[in-house]
Structure formats: structure tokens, C-alpha cells
Amino acid sequence: MADAGTARAEADRGDRSGVRTALAGLTTRGRSFLAAGVAAALCAYVLGQSDLLRVGLLLAALPLLCAAVLHRTRHRVAGSRRLSPARVPAGSEARVHLRTENVSRLPTGLLMLQDRVPYVLGPRPRFVLDRVEPGGRREVSYRVRSDLRGRYPLGPLQLRLTDPFGMCELTRSFSAFDTLTVVPRVTPLPPVRLSGEAKGYGDGRQRSLALAGEDDVIPRGYRHGDDLRRVHWRSTARYGELMVRREEQPQRARCTVLLDTRYIAFRGAGPESAFEWAVSGAASVLVHMLERGFSVRLLTDTGTSVPGEGSEGFAGASQESADAAGLMMDTLAVIDHSDGAGLSRAYDTLRGGNEGLLVAFLGDLDEEQAAVVAKMRQRGGAAVAFVLDSDAWVRERTDVPGPVHGTGERLRMLRESGWTAVEVPRGASLEEVWRRADRERTGLGAASGTGFGTAGAAGHGEGRS
Structure with missing residues (x-):
């Protein structure tokens, strides 16, 4: 009996709360009708006019009746949202489809839809829908676009219902929301010569005897x-x-992409900043190497990698390569600056392993960090570094470009240790610096006999990437 009493008490509180919500939703027209009806009823009582009393009761009952009907039917409207697609590159558009359905036996009045979106995705969309018949549905859509990568929540969807007379207006917020993932831009990279691709594994990969x-x-x-x-x-x-x-074990070429995320290594912010260029470059190289069949690995200066990534990275040229690319893009979509001051953790992760081709996107380097990077290159592997001078990126475009803060000296240190080091000027095309790195590698390879990339067994033929 106590439980039944508690249930009845909660139901009574819910009814009282619903009534208060319905009365609070009266519009200016509804409040005016209610006030006029009460005033007419009082005057009819004082003057003893029964006809005026009937008019007053009608005026007062109409908004109350509209509020009651609207309150009874407001929970019978269903709403849903669909993203197409749910993952887009920065600067591209995604379409959001909204669907409302009247699941009650009564037609709805005027419906106003409003979806909550972050400011960076554009203005908040609003739609006005006409009367929806019982069992009917309406679909609307809008576009969102962001130049900044990240994960953005969409929703919850808000639905404002009004009665046909405009007496009452109620707002309902649905609980469901979706997430739009804006990943870095991926630039298609041109083919350059890579040595050390294992022959016999797929198209031209080497097989090593067990x-x-x-x-x-x-x-x-x-x-x-x-x-x-x-x-x-x-x-x-x-x-x-x-x-x-x-007797034969396939040996897959491997590639590690190192992304420097130190806050002190980059200046400026926004889509055109040096850090965003580095993130986009890392994403482009990862996708390019996956398409070439490499086992790829993403590494940051903190020594961390993509969640779910194996010890040898994600395998390319397989059915799972698309899922692997999606995981890495999702990681790069939310990657941010780290508080670290050095690259020693990344060096500890790379030390003692045969990482094959190493591609690094680095910010400002002092002499100590340049020495740490110089030691990252493995003897059996090739290493390519794209060094961004953040001071040059924040200067005005009219300034004369040139290395500052010892950038030229840091590049020389890396080249002397076997790196193919390329300085990235402001606004540079990734495709062009990729070709430039290949040209510089070709000059170094003629003297040292090394290639732009290796798979841990240099000198086993040439391939194309």
C-alpha cells in the first residue's frame, strides 16, 4: 500500500507540474483571452448579466482548453536526426537530415524545429512546419561546415508546438544527439621512389626465408x-x-609518422597555422602509406599512438585498412598541443626497434631537441623530416622569408645524421615539399646509397609510392 501511495503522489506531482508547464506556455494572445474572460465574468457577476457571463466563460475556457489539448498531445511527436556523412574533412560540408513524425491520433498545429549546433558550424537552423496529419511525417535538412577539425555535438533537437488558434506554445527537447567528426584535410601525394619495399608480398614485396x-x-x-x-x-x-x-614469411614494409605536438614548438592558431599544416601533413602521409600497403604507425612527442594500434601499426592494402584510416583520422581530429618540452619520449619509443621509413613533422627545434631527433634515425631505415619555423608562419606575407632562430643550423644537424630534412615555408603545398624531399633524397642517395624509405631491409629493389 505504501508503494501505491508513493506512485499516486508522484503521479499527482507530475500532473501538477504538467499543468504549470502548460499554463506557462500561454502566448500573449492566450493570456489576453484569459484575462478578458475573467474580467467579463466578474463584470457579469456584478451587473447580473448572464449573457456576458457566458461570453466571459468562453473567452477564459478557450486558452485553457488549448493548453490542455496541447499538453496531452505534445509527447506524441517523435523526432530523429541523421548525418550524411558523420566524418568529413575540414572545409567540407555535411548534411543533417531531421525527421518528425506525428504518432498521435490528432493532427498537430504549427511546429517549429530548432537544432542546437556549435557556433563554429554555422547559425542555428530553424524550420517552421505546417499542420501534420495523424501518422504523417515531415523531413527537412540543413548543411554544416567547419574549417576547424574536432568533434562537434549536434542536438538535442527542440520542438515547439502551437495550437491552431495560437493560444499556447510548448517546447520539447529530445534527449538524443549526434556527433560530427571533422578530420584533417588529406592531400593526395604524388608517387616518389621508395627503396626497400619487400618483393613478393602483394605487388613487389620481398619474402624473407624463415x-x-x-x-x-x-x-x-x-x-x-x-x-x-x-x-x-x-x-x-x-x-x-x-x-x-x-618456410616463407611475408615481410611488410613499415612506416612511422611522428607528429610534434609540443605547445612551445608552434605559434599561432587557426586553420592556416603551422600546427594545423603539420596535422594535415601527417594525415596525408598516413593515408598515402596505407594505400601503398605499408604497415603504418602514428606517434606523437608524448610517445603515444592510436588506441587499438598494434605493435607494428595498422596494416595497409587489406580489408581493415579503411577502418585503420578512420581510427587514425579520428585521433588526429581531436589531437591538441601537449605540455611537454622535449621529444625524448618519442625517442624512447623508437629506440631499439626497426621502424622502417620514418616521416616526422616537427615544429621549432632548439639544439638539444635537434640532437634527440638526429638520434631517432635507425641504421636500416630512412628518415624524412618536415621542419616548420612557426615564427615565419606568423609573420606577414610581405615579409622576406628566411630561416630564423637557427633553423638552418638545425636542418644541417639533421642532414648530417642521415635525415632528409626539408624546411616548410608558410603556406607551402604538401605536394610540393613531398617532391622536394624526394629530390633531396635522390641527391643524398647517390652519395650514401640509401633510399627515401626502407622496410628494414635496404637495397632490395625499387617500388613506387
Whole structure:
């Protein structure tokens, strides 16, 4: 009985709250009708005019009746939202589709839709819908666009209902919202020569023989078409079925993209800043290498990478490469400046491993950090650095460009350690600096015999990326 009493009490409170909400939604017209009806009723009582009393009661009852009907039907309108697409590059547009449906048995009055969007996506969209019949639906759409990458919430959708007489207006906010992900711009990169791509894995990848003895070989089950000379009889006798040797193991070319996110390394903000150029460049290289079949890895100065990324990165030229690109783009969409002062954590992550091709996007470097970067290059791999002088990026375009704060000296230190170091001027095209890095690599390769990129086994032929 106590539970039933509590339920009834809560229902009573809900009804009283609904009545107060409905009365608070009276428009100026509804309040005027209500005031006129009350005044007419009082005058009829004082003067003893029954006809005037009927008019007063009608005037007062009309807005109250409209508020009651609107309150009873306002929870029978359903709303939904759909993004197309949910992930867009910076500067591109996405379309938002809104759908409302009248699921009640009564027609609605005038409907006003309003969707909440962040200021960076544009003005708040508003729509006015005519009367919706029972079971009817209406669909509207609007476009959003942002030059700044990030994740932006859309919603909740607000629905304002009015009665046919304009006496009452109620606002309902739906709880559902969606998220628009604005990823960095991806620039298609031109093909340049890459050495060290393993032949025999897909199109022109090298296969390396497994360095295992007779007792260390890892067998697998026999498959139709396997050469019988590869049957491993000892394992066959042990497992009771034909087993063959795994004599060939595919070796996939690998690429690590290092993104410097230190706050002290970049100046300025906005879509045209040096940091945004670096983020867009890292995204472009990651997608380019994935399309070429590389196992790619994203690394920041803090030593962190993409959540869910394996020890060897995401594999390209596979069915999962599109999902891998999406994960990395989602990570770059929200990446921000770090509070770190150095690149030692990234060096610790790279040290002792064979990372293949290393592509770095770096901000301002002092002598100490330039020395740390110089040590990142592996002996068996090639390294390319795109160095952005943030001071040059914040200067006016009329200024004479040129290296400041020792940028030229830092580039020389990197080149002496085997890096292909390229300075990125303000507003430079990623495609052009990519070609320039290839030209500088070609000059270095003629003297040192190294290539623009390796997969941990240099000198095994040439490919195209």
C-alpha cells in the first residue's frame, strides 16, 4: 500500500507540474483571452448579466482548453536526426537530415524545429512546419561546415508546438544527439621512389626465408596444392595429419609518422597555422602509406599512438585498412598541443626497434631537441623530416622569408645524421615539399646509397609510392 501511495503522489506531482508547464506556455494572445474572460465574468457577476457571463466563460475556457489539448498531445511527436556523412574533412560540408513524425491520433498545429549546433558550424537552423496529419511525417535538412577539425555535438533537437488558434506554445527537447567528426584535410601525394619495399608480398614485396632449423620450424596443416616436398614428417607423426613447413614469411614494409605536438614548438592558431599544416601533413602521409600497403604507425612527442594500434601499426592494402584510416583520422581530429618540452619520449619509443621509413613533422627545434631527433634515425631505415619555423608562419606575407632562430643550423644537424630534412615555408603545398624531399633524397642517395624509405631491409629493389 505504501508503494501505491508513493506512485499516486508522484503521479499527482507530475500532473501538477504538467499543468504549470502548460499554463506557462500561454502566448500573449492566450493570456489576453484569459484575462478578458475573467474580467467579463466578474463584470457579469456584478451587473447580473448572464449573457456576458457566458461570453466571459468562453473567452477564459478557450486558452485553457488549448493548453490542455496541447499538453496531452505534445509527447506524441517523435523526432530523429541523421548525418550524411558523420566524418568529413575540414572545409567540407555535411548534411543533417531531421525527421518528425506525428504518432498521435490528432493532427498537430504549427511546429517549429530548432537544432542546437556549435557556433563554429554555422547559425542555428530553424524550420517552421505546417499542420501534420495523424501518422504523417515531415523531413527537412540543413548543411554544416567547419574549417576547424574536432568533434562537434549536434542536438538535442527542440520542438515547439502551437495550437491552431495560437493560444499556447510548448517546447520539447529530445534527449538524443549526434556527433560530427571533422578530420584533417588529406592531400593526395604524388608517387616518389621508395627503396626497400619487400618483393613478393602483394605487388613487389620481398619474402624473407624463415631462419629456423629443422627442430624450430613452425608447421601448419596441409592445404590443397602444397608441395609434398615441404611435408614435415616429424610433425605429421606427432599430430596424425599432414603438416608442411612455414618456410616463407611475408615481410611488410613499415612506416612511422611522428607528429610534434609540443605547445612551445608552434605559434599561432587557426586553420592556416603551422600546427594545423603539420596535422594535415601527417594525415596525408598516413593515408598515402596505407594505400601503398605499408604497415603504418602514428606517434606523437608524448610517445603515444592510436588506441587499438598494434605493435607494428595498422596494416595497409587489406580489408581493415579503411577502418585503420578512420581510427587514425579520428585521433588526429581531436589531437591538441601537449605540455611537454622535449621529444625524448618519442625517442624512447623508437629506440631499439626497426621502424622502417620514418616521416616526422616537427615544429621549432632548439639544439638539444635537434640532437634527440638526429638520434631517432635507425641504421636500416630512412628518415624524412618536415621542419616548420612557426615564427615565419606568423609573420606577414610581405615579409622576406628566411630561416630564423637557427633553423638552418638545425636542418644541417639533421642532414648530417642521415635525415632528409626539408624546411616548410608558410603556406607551402604538401605536394610540393613531398617532391622536394624526394629530390633531396635522390641527391643524398647517390652519395650514401640509401633510399627515401626502407622496410628494414635496404637495397632490395625499387617500388613506387
